[in-house]
Amino acid sequence: MPPETVTQQRADVIHNIGYRHYEGPRLGRAYARRSLFSQSLRGAYGLGRSAKSKIAPMLMLAVMCLPAAIIVAVGVATNATRLPVEYTRYAIMLQAVIGLYTAAQAPQSVSRDLRFKTIPLYFSRPIETVDYVVAKFAAMASALFFLTATPLLILYVGALLAKLDFADQTKGFAQGLVSVALLSLLFAGLSLVIAAATPRRGFGVAAVIAVLTISYGAVSTIQAIAYEQGTTGAVSWIGLFSPITLIDGVQTAFLGATSAFPGNYGPDTGTGLVYLLVLLGLIAGSYGLLMRRYRKVGL
Template sequence: MPPETQTQQRAEIHNIGYRHYDGARLGRAYARRSLFSQSLRGAYGLGRSAKSKVAPMLLAAVMCVPALILVAVTVVTKQNSLPVEYTRYAVIMQAVIGLYTAAQAPQSVSRDLRFKTIPLYFSRPIEAADYVTAKFAAMASALFALTGVPLVILYVGALLAKLDFADQTKAFAQGLVSVVLLSLLFAGISLVVAALTPRRGFGVAAVIALLTISYGAVSTLQAIAWDQGSTGAVSWIGLFSPITIIDGVQTAFLGATSAYPGGFGPDAKAGLVFLLVLLGLIAGSYGLLLRRYRKVGL
């Protein structure tokens, strides 16, 4: 008997129970929300191993402990104001924020690149814009939680210390605006850097270098300019580091005291340049991410 005939005689069809899906098609919006929720939870290790929770939770605690100490000092000593302004807190704690961002931004995007799962996302009713929007929003939300909770602690403590309600509410609102801008800027920059490499370690090092080392370099140059009497250059040098850009914007528009040497932050006109640079970096980061994922999703 010919081999083809033997094969045909042995051929059988097995019903292994596959069924057509007859439920609702939830579409892109549901997929976008799910990806946002998953990414936000992952930024704090939720839904992952216990080891993955250690670093983000520890850094979140480090962000909050100084605020609790400041509140305790204010209440016990009955001071007339908080020792640290709401807008200044994130600038003081920028090293912790930088470490958190460097650890979590690569975690958010590097594994998808490393294991080449991006085309699987886009095989469903989800596009590059949906993926980028969800990841960007999740990282910014995680950073806002990290930087916003200490401000809430300071605000509650100020009210417990019976400080002026109107003044504290205004200052608290200004602080929240500041950390919203910081969260968007840090999220955008860090995700762009992390999306350039599938190796998480390289992404972590690159984000630390960009956020932390740039701040050290800018602070050094500002100190040199201040010592040489170039007070006008002090503020413009601040355009070359993410955290000093935030400092310049909040000094010009949010009533903050500048952390620049001598307190020489930008005035309203220079502050407009800082604001435009800030918004341009956020929009540019989103655009670069969109371009990157349209390419790797092929």
Template sequence: MSAESTQIHNIGYRHYDGPRLGRAYARRSLFSQSLRGSYGLGRAAKSKVLPMLLFAVMCVPALIIVAVAVATKANDMPVAYTRYAILLQAVIGLYVASQAPQAVSRDLRFKTIPLYFSRPIERVDYVVAKFAAMASALFLLTAAPLVVLYVGALLAKLDFADQTKGFGQGLVSVALLSLLFAGISLVVSAVTPRRGFGIAAVIAVLTISYGAVSTVQSIADVQGNSDAVAWIGLFSPITLIDGVQSAFLGATSAFPGAEGPSSAQGVVYLLVVLGLIAGCYGLLMRRYRKVGL
């Protein structure tokens, strides 16, 4: 190439002079995007159908209960705040099974994790944002019907102090449930980049564990071994929550024989729940140490 044909073009490149928002902004953005995605917001219309339908299914029974309480001028709500999530556990399980895999599977499948971790976000930011978003989505799903029940109870002119106490106990219960279910579902979903496999695996973990525990509890109750009924409840997520709220939140146990764990057993239940939440966080950190390379 001759010297006469050599040219240097000024393409007007300029350094970025705007604000550098850093890790905190990236973490908040990832949390917001993941939370919105859990209800199909910002995604295709078909992605909104299932989460919005399940949200409606969670709230409609509460509306019916409120209508009955107001129409009959009941002295108390037919369903306790702490019992509502236990009764609709199938809906909660279906929601978390459908949304937890979508929160993590696409990043794994299309190998975008290293792009997240290049800068400025780090592994802990990604895990915290995803965990917090899934737990928040579940809390919205489970707390919304409790709000409906509480407002309905006030409209029915039920005792304000009793209803407020029950409402607060219900919120604590669903908060623990949201953290536990979010952690378990994300750990299971993060194992595979295939969303379908993740959905099936989450459903299997939640459904099989509850079915097996309930069956063994019923057998133990028939045999008159009430102590065993309480200890067996440690092996299923939903019975763990049931045990904690029965021991500390004044809830009526759904265990066979209607005898929940004692206070001492309740401490064990609470420690197991907190340990599982922390363990799920640790497993997610370990998982993303590998896939983030």
């Protein structure tokens, strides 16, 4: 046999190197969605990341809870007959901390996937655009709800320890939870839309701060000017143009909250319906924009 034939026969040998088909359980989209949600939620507080990544979110959580703990301590020590702060007002008072936390964590949640172009890798598995968007949206909203509801829980427990009226405190606590749940959905949606627009984390942080925090200062200033000039009817309508004043208006109209608007000129029930529709529209619109964005980048 010619040498060329022997060489060709040896080159054509198929070797069994031990590859086998996967025979374990196939967990599917639901498991992938839950895993992405869990990983994103943990990442919002630096869990599973470096120690440096935990400092900022944990510090902001402590800043959110510290005033509530002080209020409780003073109330118990002085046998107070009522809490000095309404449950629905607490998040409004600390909106700057909430805005900074959101600005820091929303870009962290989505910008790296965009920057390193890993989105198509997610969608190469049994996961679709809706799964990615729902998991990220739910994780950011859950992280914000934990940030805003924890101090309310401290206030509620402290009020019960101070032996304040159980029914009144439970009602106020429930109203506060509804308020911060709406705030969490709104802030999560707006911040993720902004952060998903750019792979640059710094740009995302600055844009989220501008929309969530600077807008509140601008709207509050314009409301104060309108109030001083006697145009009190415009005060409640101006509140539609800032996320935090939008929450303030909804809880004033429907949750029995005291308005933080100048002169307490919060919206009535009719205007409150407009506030509620705008709020729900922004949440739904944010979800729709995220779906549209990730259908493009996932190609």
